[in-house]
Amino acid sequence: xxxxxxxxxxxxxxxxxxxxxxxxxxxxxxxxxxxxxxxxxxxxxxxxxxxxxxxxxxxxxxxxxxxxxxxxxxxxxxxxxxxxxxxxxxxxxxxxxxxxxxxxxxxxxxxxxxxxxx
Amino acid sequence: xxxxxxxxxxxxxxxxxxxxxxxxxxxxxxxxxxxxxxxxxxxxxxxxxxxxxxxxxxxxxxxxxxxxxxxxxxxxxxxxxxxxxxxxxxxxxxxxxxxxxxxxxxxxxxxxxxx
Numbered sequence: 300x301x302x303x304x305x306x307x308x309x310x311x312x313x314x315x316x317x318x319x320x321x322x323x324x325x326x327x328x329x330x331x332x333x334x335x336x337x338x339x340x341x342x343x344x345x346x347x348x349x350x351x352x353x354x355x356x357x358x359x360x361x362x363x364x365x366x367x368x369x370x371x372x373x374x375x376x377x378x379x380x381x382x383x384x385x386x387x388x389x390x391x392x393x394x395x396x397x398x399x400x401x402x403x404x405x406x407x408x409x410x411x412x413x414x415x416x417x
Numbered sequence: 418x419x420x421x422x423x424x425x426x427x428x429x430x431x432x433x434x435x436x437x438x439x440x441x442x443x444x445x446x447x448x449x450x451x452x453x454x455x456x457x458x459x460x461x462x463x464x465x466x467x468x469x470x471x472x473x474x475x476x477x478x479x480x481x482x483x484x485x486x487x488x489x490x491x492x493x494x495x496x497x498x499x500x501x502x503x504x505x506x507x508x509x510x511x512x513x514x515x516x517x518x519x520x521x522x523x524x525x526x527x528x529x530x531x532x
Binding site for chain 1: 448450452457458459460461462465475476505507509511512519520521522523525526
């Protein structure tokens with residue numbers, strides 16, 4: 300069965316530090332998708348990135364970067380030069396194939412709460 | 418922003434009473450989902466729908482039922498609420514067709530407290 304593990308429950312850093320959030324997944328499928336979502340204190344869930352299993356290129360978006368390694372079943376998220384506004388709960392998710400077709404059903408990890416202090 | 422509206426946003430009810438949460442979308446997306454969020458568990462899928470009148474169970478479906486009579490509305494019903502169903506409930510939608518593996522867009526959540 301699919302599973303997503305975010306071993307870090309809480310991380311606390313000081314502003315401008317770099318921080319990496321770990322995500323390890325389990326799946327028997329050869330085709331799958333991985334996601335990261337952000338949940339700020341206001342409570343909404345914000346989509347950050349999607350990566351399919353055939354694309355292992357790392358991705359960078361501003362201060363955010365993602366490292367996808369199939370060999371270790373990991374999809375880690377790094378924030379460079381963290382800011383107070385990065386304080387949030389971050390969720391990693393894995394798609395699960397649906398018998399109706401598609402891979403739109405997501406299994407979420409328990410989340411990592413990041414606190415960035417000034 | 419994806420057009421997703423959840424109602425009610427907050428509800429307090431008593432054990433044993435029925436509760437219905439509504440999710441309304443204006444995006445004409447095929448897939449709709451109900452998740453619950455609890456500390457230490459992240460988001461867990463309750464039920465999802467892949468079309469009008471087409472629904473399936475998720476990992477925590479016991480005690481919940483759903484209905485989808487039209488594309489834009491997906492209802493989650495707790496037939497007889499229990500304290501273990503106190504949670505924040507999120508509705509989500511995603512596209513279809515070529516959008517395989519598409520991201521989910523979430524509503525703002527409905528906080529339910531069962532006393």
